Amino acid sequence: MMLEVRKLSAGYGRVQVLWDIDLSVGEREIVALVGPNGAGKTTLLRTLSGVIRMRGGTAEFRGRSLGDRSIEQIVDLGIAHVPEGRRLFAGLTVRANLLLGGWRTKNTDLDRVIELFPPLEPRLEQVAGSLSGGEQQMCAIARGLMSQPELMMIDELSLGLAPLIVDEILARLPDIAAAGTSVLLVEQDVDAALSVAERAYVLETGQVTLSGKAGVLLADKRIQESYLGIA
Amino acid sequence: MTSFLQATLYGLLQGGLLGLIAVGFSLVWGVMNIVNLAHGAFVVLGAYVGWQVNDWIGLDPFLGMFVAAAVLFGLGYALQRWLINLVVNGPVFITLLLTFGLDLMIVQAMNIAFSADYRSIPTSYAGDSLHLGGIRVPLGRLLAFGVSVVVTLALVALVNRTRTGLSIMATGMDRAAARLMGIRARHVYALTFGIAAGLAGMAGTMIGTVGTFNPAAASGYTLLSFVIAVLGGLGNMYGALIGGLVIGLVEAWAGQYLPGTWINALAFLVLVVVLIVRPSGLVGRAYYAARLEV
Incomplete structure (x- = not known):
């Protein structure tokens, strides 16, 4: 497996959030991570991308440990993190946002991501803060892809978006995976997530x-x- | 009429130099949310560096200013990287106190090293003047103005058009997201602070060439930087230049027509009026999520 997480635990301050997480993501695979609010999904992604330190267990990406690496070293390994709430640089243009995605790897070729998300093309010179929600999410994912990662972790893709837009963006994920970027997708919209993922993990209260x-x-x-409201 | 034109010209020339002083202050505030109270001390320290290399090897101050810029860049980078970064995520009050302490230390160190005497960096040409009609154009000030405008525009180009500039803007807008892009925020912060200190040092050498300086002048330059940065719009580098020109003009006109003690009062009056009419500054936009703008 490309990403192997074993018995991982993590938290903030004195509060432990994650307990003994086992998880894996394979080559060109889409894996969903679902569960209710506060289950620790975002914390898991933040731990894997080096924003917070893991307290126990191991996480290996292609055999290399993530635990003792800094955020930028993890970017170098080929992991991109599309954060919750998108976190675009609102005052910068779409083009600048995309270039920042490729900042570390010095990738300035926008063609590939524009091909995946054509609605971004006419918006390139527009300030990212002025995009619609769906365009912003496209821009965030495109920005993540600019580092040409082997694994992209997307946090709450559907947040604040109309179901139709969510489906449109989710429909791009299989293409992304087929092109060599595995996807770890965190979602509260379980139905949507399971419709594109090959495998899934359900996370509840940190386990x-x-x-x-x-x-x-x-x-x-x-x-x-x-989760699906089917009794 | 001639005296008015003379004052106007003098104000514009001085204003360009003030803009170069304030642009770094504004950049640091915009990117890191640090109100750097030691900024004026950097200006004066730069003047002493320029003075010292002139004293040692007779280096012309318009070349010595690059030495001052390099020394101050190094000092600024190191201060931010290994000291201010420790508290940069804390409340703005903490960095305010820290830079206030730095200001006291640098000013006192300059008092010990150079004494409190007024100094000036001598050149054979800065005192010469061109004459346009009845107006006298002091050569040194004209040169300082030209350098200031060119350097400020170069900074704008650096931030707007280069990879480094992109990382500075991104880190200023959203530090956490910038880190996810693989940008080392601590290095970017140090670089930003170093650039600001370097420009202050450069301006300091020019100030020492066209006028006099001593360690006690530091707080005055901090105050002016504050007024100009807020006047122009925080983090806005064109704004700093325009703010500098406005303050330069106000000071020159006030010096010409009002008692000397009115100068600072008038500068702050202009600031208050501008903030009432345009709360985000002369060229700032009311878009605080995007803290740094060019």
Whole structure:
């Protein structure tokens, strides 16, 4: 597996958020991480990208440990993190935002991401803060892709977006994975996430409570009752 | 009429130099949210560096200013990298206190090293003048103005058009997101502070060439930087230049037509009036999420 997480624990200050997480992502795979608010999904991504330190367990990317690496070293390894709330540089143009995505790897070729998200092309010289929500999310994902990562972690792709837009953006993920960038997708919209992912993990109060093939989980009674509103 | 034109010209020339002093102050405030109370001390320290290399090897101050810029850049980089970065995420009050302490230390060190005497960096030409009609154009000030405008515009170009500039703007707008892009925020902060100190040092050498300086002058330059930065719009580098010109003009006119003690009062009056009419400054936009603008 490309990303191997074993018995990982992490937290903030005296509060431990994650307990013994086991998770893996393979080559060209889309993996969803779902669960309720406060389960620790964002914390897990932040730990993997080096924003917060792990307290226990191991995380290896292509055999190299993430635990003792800084954020920029993890970017160098080929992991991109599209953060919750998109966090675009609102006062900069779309072009500048994309160039910043490729800042570390010195990639300035916008063609590939524009091809994936054509609506961005006419917006290139526009200030990112003035984009619609859907365009902003496209820009955030495109910015993440600019570092030409082997793994992209996307946090709450659907946040604040209309379902139609979410489907449109999710539909791009298989292309991204096929082109060589695996995706670890954090989502509260379980139905949407499981529709594109091959495998999924359910995270509840800091622990993985369920995992498996997306199709199997979609049919699981517990998932249907807790997340899909099917009684 | 001639005296008015003479004062206007003098104000514009002085204003360009003030703009170069304030541009670094504004940059640091815009990018890191640090109100650097030691900025004026950097200006005066730069003047002493220029004076010292002139004294040692007779280096012309318009070349010596590059030495001053390099020395102050190094000092600024180191101060930010290994000292101010320790508290940069804290409340603005903490950095205010820290830079106030730095100001006291630098000014006192200059008093010990150079005494409190007024000095000036001598040249054979800075005192010469061109004559345009009835107006006298002091050569040194004209040169200082030209250098200031060119350097300020070069800074704008650096921030707007280069990879380094992009990382400075991004870090200023969203430090956490910039780090996710692989930008080393601590290095960028240090670089920004170093650039600001370097420009202050450069301006200091020119001030020492066209006028006099002593360690006690430091606080005056901090105060002026503050007024100009807020007047122009925080973090806005064109704004600093325009703010500098406005303050230069106000000071020159006030010096011409009002008692000398009115000069600072009038400068602050202009600031207050501008802030009432345009709260985000002369060229600033009311877009605080995007803290740094060019």
